[in-house]
Amino acid sequence: MTKTAIPYGFWPSDWTAEDAASASCDFAELRAGHGGVFWVQYDPADVRSTLWYWHARGLRSLTPPGFSLRSRVYEYGGGAFCLTDAGVAFVNEQDQQIYLQGLSTDAATPPIALTDDDACRYGDLQFDTRQRAILAVEETAEEARSEHRLVSVSLVDGSRSVLIEGSDFYSSPTLDATGQRLAWIEWQRPEQPWTSTSLWIAERTENDRWGAPRCLAGAAGNESLQQPRFAPDGALYCLTDREGWWQPWRMQDDSLVPVTGAAAAGCDHAPAPWQLGTVSYLPSADGALLLTRIMDGYGLLFEQDSQGNERQLAMEFSRCRQLAAGERHFLLPLTEN
Secondary structure: OOOOOOOOOOOOOOOOHHHHHHOOOEEEEEEEEOOEEEEEEEEOOOOEEEEEEEEOOEEEEOOOOOOOEOOOOOOOOEOOEEEEOOEEEEEEOOOOOEEEEOOOOOOOOOOEEOOOOOOEEEEEEEEEOOOOEEEEEEEEEEOOEEEEEEEEEEOOOOOEEEEEEOOOEEEEEEEOOOOOEEEEEEEOOOOOOOOOOEEEEEEEOOOOOEOOOEEEEOOOOOOOEEEEEEOOOOOEEEEEOOOOOOEEEEEEOOEEEEOOOHHHOOOEOOOOOOOEOOEOEEEOOOOOEEEEEEEOOEEEEEEEOOOOOEEEOOOOEEEOOEOEEOOOOEEOOOEEO
C-alpha cells in the first residue's frame, strides 16, 4: 500500500467542524426554586441559549421560539435570569431587554417586556421581594463610552429607578434575606475587576428608599473583591485577594476578617470575574460554607463547618461557574477534566 504524506491540518477525517461545534452544548446560570432547578443551556444546533426547568413532574424548556437568554453587559455578560414570585425574569439576547415569564405550560402566553430602551443593556439580575422588582446592572453607551449604574425595575408596571450611580462599573447587587441591606461591588477606570474593586453597602430607610452608601472594603485600591453574599442569618461574606488569593472573608464590626480554615488554604476560591453572576461559594446560617477551590489547576468542592473543619464533596473539575442550594441538596454544573 502506497502511503501519501499530507500536510498537518489536511488529514481526512469523518469528524467535521459541524460535528465538533454541535457537541459543544454548555450549561450555566443554575438556580434552585419553585420546587425545582433552573439553568441556561446553550445549544449550537439552533444557536440559542434557552432556560430549562426540572421539577417533580418532569423536564421542559421554558424559552419560546424567537427568544434566547444572554446578557451582553461588559460584553462578557452573565446573570441573564433570576427567579421571581411571578416566575422568571430574563435578558433577551437580541434586544438586551428584561422580560417576565410565568411558569405556565401555556406556550401561547409570550414573555412580557419589562424594559423598552434600545440604548440599554441589562445583566446580573436579582429579585427584590420587598419591592417586587428586578435589581440589575444597567449599561448605556454615552458619548463614545459606556456608563453603568444599578437600577430597579418594577414587576408591577415596569417603572425604572436608579439605585446607585457615579462609579464607572458595578456588579453583584445582593440583598439580605429581609431586603433591608443591599451590597454590591464597584470599580473605576482604568482598573479591571480582578485588579482593584471595592465593596459597598446601603440600607433602606423608613420611606423605603436607600440610604447613603458606605464603602466597607477596598477604599485603598489595593485589593480585588468579588461575590458579596449574605448568609441566611444576615452575616455578610465576600471574596478578597488581600492576602494574594481570592478567599472568603466575613464582615465583623465593619471590618473584613478571614474565615477560619478557608483563608489559610493558599489558593483561589473563584476564577477571575470576567462574567457577572458567578457563584463559587455559598454561606449557611450556622457559619458553614460550601466552597469551590482551585488547586494545582483543578477545581474541587468542599463543605466547611464553622470551626474550619472540611470535607471534599465532588470529583475534580475544570470549571464550575454556579453553585445553588435547594431545600435538601447543593447543585452545581461541572465541566470535568
